[in-house]
Amino acid sequence: MSKSLLVAVVEDDGSFRESMSMLLSSFGYSVEAFPSAADFLTSACVSETACLIADVNMPEMTGVELYERLVDAGHAIPTILVTAYPNDDDRARALNGGVVCYLRKPVDDQRLIGCLRAALASDERPKKIHDTSAPGRVN
DSSP, rough: OTTTTTTEEEEEOOHHHHHHHHHHHHTEEEEESSSSSSHTTSSGGGGGGGEEEEEEEEESSSSSHHHHHHHHTTTOOOOEEESOOOOEEEHHHHHHHOSSEEEEESHHHHHHHHHHHHHHHOOOOOOOOOOSSSTTTOO
16 A cells, blocks of 8 residues: 555544554554544645544544535545444434445454545545445444
8 A cells, every 4th residue: 555645533532543543554554643623624634635534423523524524625535434332313424425434433454444445446526425334233
């Protein structure tokens, strides 16, 4: 994998943010990690980010709200959302809005990498929905 592909991780849990960054780095991705949506939005990385991985439940701004704000601002970054508290409403809103994957924590490494590769493989923006869940199951 090319080191030029920047993956941004937005996660308020420091341990999860660090482990996610280490995993992605081990697959050859350049990673920038942020503790909040606000920190990501004010960074120079927004325009350079090839894929965004964000927690759904964060203080101040959720991952779904972050994705919607980016799209509204003209930055349709392929996005993967992760959550320890999945619910069908957030999942439907995210996937219908163009999020690539909606995954449950703890995240399966291979599923995450599969979602990341799918997000980076498509040239269309906004991205087509890639729902990795079985009917009735929240990932």
